Amino acid sequence: MTDDELEMQEKMRLLQEHMSDLFRNIPLPVIAEAGERECLMLPSEDGVKLETWLYFPIKTNGPFSTIAVRCCYPQQENMLEEKAVSFVRRGFGFAIQWCRGTHKSEGEWVPNINERKDGLSFMNALQEDPRVKNIGYWGDSYLALTGWCMADAVPSKVKTMCLGVYGCFRHVSAYKDGMFRQDILTDWAMGNAGKVVTADYMQSALYRPQAEVDEKMWGVRLDWYRDWITHTDADDPYWNDGFWGMLQRIPSKVKIPLYVRDGWYDHHLGSALCTWNALSEQTKAISKLEIGPWNHYSEACIQHQSVDNLEDDSISAPALWFDRILRRSEKPEEEIRLYEIGEDRFETYHQFPVKTNGTKELYFSALKESDINLMTNKPDELNGEVAFTYDPGKPVMSHGAESTFHTMSENGSLLQPTANYRDDIVSFISKPIDDNLHINGEIEVSLYVSSDVPDTSFTAKVMEAFDDGTACNIRGSITTLAYRCGAKHRMKYKPLETVKLVIRMWAIDWMMKKGSSLRVDIGSSDFPQYSVHTNYEGIWSLQTKTRIAHQTIYTGKEFPSKLVLPVIDYQCK
Numbered sequence: 001m002t003d004d005e006l007e008m009q010e011k012m013r014l015l016q017e018h019m020s021d022l023f024r025n026i027p028l029p030v031i032a033e034a035g036e037r038e039c040l041m042l043p044s045e046d047g048v049k050l051e052t053w054l055y056f057p058i059k060t061n062g063p064f065s066t067i068a069v070r071c072c073y074p075q076q077e078n079m080l081e082e083k084a085v086s087f088v089r090r091g092f093g094f095a096i097q098w099c100r101g102t103h104k105s106e107g108e109w110v111p112n113i114n115e116r117k118d119g120l121s122f123m124n125a126l127q128e129d130p131r132v133k134n135i136g137y138w139g140d141s142y143l144a145l146t147g148w149c150m151a152d153a154v155p156s157k158v159k160t161m162c163l164g165v166y167g168c169f170r171h172v173s174a175y176k177d178g179m180f181r182q183d184i185l186t187d188w189a190m191g192n193a194g195k196v197v198t199a200d201y202m203q204s205a206l207y208r209p210q211a212e213v214d215e216k217m218w219g220v221r222l223d224w225y226r227d228w229i230t231h232t233d234a235d236d237p238y239w240n241d242g243f244w245g246m247l248q249r250i251p252s253k254v255k256i257p258l259y260v261r262d263g264w265y266d267h268h269l270g271s272a273l274c275t276w277n278a279l280s281e282q283t284k285a286i287s288k289l290e291i292g293p294w295n296h297y298s299e300a301c302i303q304h305q306s307v308d309n310l311e312d313d314s315i316s317a318p319a320l321w322f323d324r325i326l327r328r329s330e331k332p333e334e335e336i337r338l339y340e341i342g343e344d345r346f347e348t349y350h351q352f353p354v355k356t357n358g359t360k361e362l363y364f365s366a367l368k369e370s371d372i373n374l375m376t377n378k379p380d381e382l383n384g385e386v387a388f389t390y391d392p393g394k395p396v397m398s399h400g401a402e403s404t405f406h407t408m409s410e411n412g413s414l415l416q417p418t419a420n421y422r423d424d425i426v427s428f429i430s431k432p433i434d435d436n437l438h439i440n441g442e443i444e445v446s447l448y449v450s451s452d453v454p455d456t457s458f459t460a461k462v463m464e465a466f467d468d469g470t471a472c473n474i475r476g477s478i479t480t481l482a483y484r485c486g487a488k489h490r491m492k493y494k495p496l497e498t499v500k501l502v503i504r505m506w507a508i509d510w511m512m513k514k515g516s517s518l519r520v521d522i523g524s525s526d527f528p529q530y531s532v533h534t535n536y537e538g539i540w541s542l543q544t545k546t547r548i549a550h551q552t553i554y555t556g557k558e559f560p561s562k563l564v565l566p567v568i569d570y571q572c573k
Helices: 003-024 074-088 115-128 142-148 170-174 182-191 201-206 210-218 223-230 242-249 269-278 316-327
Strands: 038-043 049-055 064-071 093-098 132-140 158-164 258-263 288-292 335-340 345-349 358-369 372-376 384-390 426-429 437-451 457-465 471-480 499-512 517-523 549-555 562-567
Touching (some): 049 074, 049 115, 064 142, 074 093, 115 142, 132 142, 132 316, 158 316, 170 242, 182 201, 182 223, 210 223, 258 269, 258 316, 269 499, 358 384, 358 549, 437 457, 437 517, 457 499
Parallel strands (some): 064 093, 064 132, 258 288, 372 426
Antiparallel strands (some): 038 049, 335 345, 358 562, 384 549, 426 517, 437 499, 437 549, 457 471, 457 517
């Protein structure tokens, strides 16, 4: 086995042990004995037969409230079976179906496009099964995609869905202002190519042109991956028509209660929040949104901050939700449950986005103190500038990130290097704050910049610098000259022209403590969280070479580059 394969095998072993503990501790009484697994080959609407496992209690009367799952990951077989038996012993039925072309299901494995028709065929079969009283659909990540893609059309026995760490706005999950989330989707493509790919991941992510990496390094042509990496515009028909267009229109048509669960440092968070906001007011009124300090695996990933009061987990909470909706027939009310980093507690709200008191704005200054640029409450009277050189051949490596997966150890709020730790990183720091500061919502960094190339990228990372001299990232993001200020398609840029950029970040709930300072690091790369910008214009995945860019940040009264924080107090809940 390769080192990557051994590492993945060890991750799966540890995950299995962790999940086994969670299954044993489900806070519902054991009331039944699990029967033998029933294996069926259920036909989809086009006749392709899909492997389906059914589990029901024995020695007790049905019909049973039944939890349904659809999965494309054969490596999860043992974990899914253990989950099923755990729930059956607590009186539920449990149904697992393997996606087309995976495990022993017939057909060709092509991600996404068959899941709606296959899933509805599965739901309709359960609808007709006399052992099934009602149905709750459950899934995380791709297993949530298999639920979202049919959520507007499920039969009457489907009463609710618990859908975690996924969202229906695929372009949001794939790109940020033209920069591809490589550590997610390049890694996922390598792991789900329909064959074992042994190529080195980092070499694959740096391969140019990226549009040929599948055949040149992986030994297989993946047209669906090529589609992802060549359709960079948010308004491209690829993302707005066909399967992806259908998917993003589904949330507004869902009628059943939903439990939407995600993590502040999960790579699907941005898309998941877009999805929540797209729900009708009627559906929100009976649904729950919960965001914890988790990564994609529902693991707490907060350094230097206490998580002692984090009692919730990814199994017990859905179990209680299904018990409440399916077996006790309760009608839920809208609930927004957000974990407040720094205070180590969940807070409950009744709307999202949460109402704030406004914004706190801090302006970047070219003035320095101990070789660190300042942030001040007002822009400098005189204009200033700070310059740095960006070499794509020496990218800044991701450390403290929102959307890494292959390099999961770099994901979350992590202790950061010292200010100005590289020549191509420019740090700005504020004075210590004189009271606690509750940040809740989307942080923005507004920059006035120029570059000597026709396209390039700029990154921003916002941190709390503690009074003990350490700093942890709160949020970070990236943008480009071509997609500046949220443009949905590529714009022209004239080298050396001064333009405004807005770097928007995903929402966060964070309490800064009195005595801490705010620090913002500006750079031009964050790899492998995002693809490396070559400093050439055009579609990133078709480019074959790189060049150096000379970047300038402008400050002062004429160029008020700034950090914008949404702030809240406890009277706004």
